Amino acid sequence: MSVQLHGLLGEALAANHRGRLASFIVDETSPAIALFAPQHAHANRSGDWYGEHAGKWLYAASKAAARTGDAVLLDRVRRVADYLVGLQDADGYLGNYAPERRFMRKQPPKPVTWDGAPQFRTWDIWTHSYLILGLLEARRHTGNGAYLDAACRIGDLCLRTLTSGGIDITELGNHFGMSATVLLDPALELHFATGEQRFLDLALRIVEQADRNPRLALLAQALAGADPSEIATGKAYQLLWNLVGVAKLHRATGDAAHLRAVVNLWRSIRDHHLTLGGGPWGGVAHRSREVFNPATVFSPCGYVETCSILAWLQLNRELLAITGEAAYAAEIERSAYNDLLGAQAPDGEDWCYYSFPNGRRVYTTYWRCCKSSGAMALEELPALAYATAADGVRINLFGPSAAALQVRDVGKVHLEQRTAYPFDGEVAIRVTPERAATFKVHVRIPQWAARASVAVNGASIPGEAEAGAFFVIQREWRRDDVISLSLPMRPQLHFRTQSSTQEARAPDDAPIRQEVLHFDYLAVTRGPLAYATGLIDGYKIEETLRVPSQTDSSWLETLPAPDAAEGPDVRVTPLGRPALVFSPYYRAGGRRDRTWRLTWMPLAPESK
Ligand SMILES: [Zn+2]
Numbered sequence: 019m020s021v022q023l024h025g026l027l028g029e030a031l032a033a034n035h036r037g038r039l040a041s042f043i044v045d046e047t048s049p050a051i052a053l054f055a056p057q058h059a060h061a062n063r064s065g066d067w068y069g070e071h072a073g074k075w076l077y078a079a080s081k082a083a084a085r086t087g088d089a090v091l092l093d094r095v096r097r098v099a100d101y102l103v104g105l106q107d108a109d110g111y112l113g114n115y116a117p118e119r120r121f122m123r124k125q126p127p128k129p130v131t132w133d134g135a136p137q138f139r140t141w142d143i144w145t146h147s148y149l150i151l152g153l154l155e156a157r158r159h160t161g162n163g164a165y166l167d168a169a170c171r172i173g174d175l176c177l178r179t180l181t182s183g184g185i186d187i188t189e190l191g192n193h194f195g196m197s198a199t200v201l202l203d204p205a206l207e208l209h210f211a212t213g214e215q216r217f218l219d220l221a222l223r224i225v226e227q228a229d230r231n232p233r234l235a236l237l238a239q240a241l242a243g244a245d246p247s248e249i250a251t252g253k254a255y256q257l258l259w260n261l262v263g264v265a266k267l268h269r270a271t272g273d274a275a276h277l278r279a280v281v282n283l284w285r286s287i288r289d290h291h292l293t294l295g296g297g298p299w300g301g302v303a304h305r306s307r308e309v310f311n312p313a314t315v316f317s318p319c320g321y322v323e324t325c326s327i328l329a330w331l332q333l334n335r336e337l338l339a340i341t342g343e344a345a346y347a348a349e350i351e352r353s354a355y356n357d358l359l360g361a362q363a364p365d366g367e368d369w370c371y372y373s374f375p376n377g378r379r380v381y382t383t384y385w386r387c388c389k390s391s392g393a394m395a396l397e398e399l400p401a402l403a404y405a406t407a408a409d410g411v412r413i414n415l416f417g418p419s420a421a422a423l424q425v426r427d428v429g430k431v432h433l434e435q436r437t438a439y440p441f442d443g444e445v446a447i448r449v450t451p452e453r454a455a456t457f458k459v460h461v462r463i464p465q466w467a468a469r470a471s472v473a474v475n476g477a478s479i480p481g482e483a484e485a486g487a488f489f490v491i492q493r494e495w496r497r498d499d500v501i502s503l504s505l506p507m508r509p510q511l512h513f514r515t516q517s518s519t520q521e522a523r524a525p526d527d528a529p530i531r532q533e534v535l536h537f538d539y540l541a542v543t544r545g546p547l548a549y550a551t552g553l554i555d556g557y558k559i560e561e562t563l564r565v566p567s568q569t570d571s572s573w574l575e576t577l578p579a580p581d582a583a584e585g586p587d588v589r590v591t592p593l594g595r596p597a598l599v600f601s602p603y604y605r606a607g608g609r610r611d612r613t614w615r616l617t618w619m620p621l622a623p624e625s626k
């Protein structure tokens with residue numbers, strides 16, 4: 019399958035390629051790679067997570083080089099991968115820590131701290147996990163088997179350490195082990211790449227040790243219906259990456275309980291822990307900014323970590339591949355067009371670490387994790403836009419793009435989308451099989467698209483295009499057939515409430531409940547885009563609104579934006595004050611450092 023994304027996502031990918039991926043790492047002297055030089059590593063006894071950048075860059079740069087045919091970038095991938103492989107110890111170790119702090123050494127017993135961190139915290143397993151993923155991706159696009167061998171040697175070292183080595187993986191990372199059990203994902207990638215049982219054994223060993231730790235017990239808690247905020251510390255990025263691993267474990271074993279555990283937590287995250295722009299969020303009044311809130315908490319100032327968007331995209335990627343369900347594609351599209359693009363600067367170099375529905379855009383500093391995660395997340399998107407199904411092709415994401423897919427019993431099928439999506443809901447999809455053939459085209463109808471209609475070559479297709487599902491068109495497809503999709507994009511209102519209810523029992527045991535805090539908020543979306551406004555009247559960080567109606571959104575007006583290429587704005591005219599203009603969240607307030615975006619507006623109490 020080859021896919022080119024154009025339009026908004028295509029511009030973001032091009033900026034990523036020109037910016038972050040071309041400049042952050044160029045060779046072994048780049049700071050993120052020089053960390054691995056023996057003189058540096060041997061003196062590193064408590065270093066932070068910075069070793070992760072190597073694997074993340076190898077992963078994203080390999081994909082970008084393959085996608086664009088950039089031979090210079092692919093040469094840099096080879097040079098960096100060769101350098102790293104050349105540093106690997108005879109036992110398979112490829113990290114950047116001094117011998118006495120490596121993950122194979124038993125460390126002193128850990129004190130129980132709020133973040134469940136070992137006494138000598140390292141990120142050794144974490145760094146190796148990204149190195150395995152990076153080396154496997156580099157091998158995929160260069161064909162160099164030495165990268166696979168190096169990745170396998172890391173996996174073998176991990177397996178020895180966690181079995182005969184007497185080490186428990188939950189002692190190797192903070193968040194009660196969740197920063198180490200992420201190794202589940204690369205262990206399974208090694209199993210898929212080699213077919214070797216021992217890497218599946220490694221994955222099962224990790225799950226067994228994780229489930230023995232009562233503070234983590236990921237599978238048991240997920241099956242029992244726990245909220246993600248209740249598992250270990252509730253750290254979003256780590257938990258989501260662990261779930262990516264459990265989804266892959268289901269692919270390897272077929273065990274239905276693994277899938278059930280992942281879907282339980284996915285549903286709870288989707289229902290309670292996402293912003294309007296699809297990013298996992300939390301961190302309100304916690305010691306960590308990066309943990310899920312309890313499901314009942316709502317604050318428009320919650321934190322979205324860009325790393326969590328990456329892991330959420332990957333989790334939806336896995337669930338989409340396993341189930342083929344539209345809901346997972348919908349979440350990929352929502353987070354891509356809103357919170358992911360909203361964290362990226364147009365130069366492709368700067369990223370927000372944290373984004374807020376209501377808050378300031380702050381581009382982060384050189385070494386931060388989120389810059390590499392944002393770059394990786396974008397590079398996931400081309401492979402997710404289209405898919406082959408057993409009986410044809412699936413169109414998962416909308417936006418100007420072109421794809422060539424190899425379909426079983428049909429041959430090559432070219433697909434091309436012409437559209438101004440995500441700004442406009444008219445989508446023309448040209449279907450060109452290499453010869454006339456009968457197969458199914460599954461077209462996703464977004465959740466928000468009430469009264470969508472579908473036509474082929476101008477003739478409308480009867481039947482309801484159910485929102486939130488795939489619409490299936492089976493026919494004999496011929497060169498240049500065109501599917502016309504019409505997805506009405508009316509601005510839509512959204513409401514959220516922050517409330518707190520005090521509960522007690524009277525002396526006669528009768529329940530006493532009293533709501534003691536109640537705030538209502540309003541927000542606006544249009545099609546797949548969340549909307550936000552800048553500072554109100556040029557200086558206010560919030561404004562309490564009285565609105566004409568909460569049930570009918572006809573008072574919201576769609577306006578052409580000053581730059582038509584950036585999609586329309588929405589004019590919100592409350593009672594008793596001049597109108598406010600909302601723009602797509604990703605560009606609201608201007609895509610510059612320190613600009614403000616406000617997504618949620620407090621509602622006047624009497625309006626409810
Ligand atoms: Zn991060």
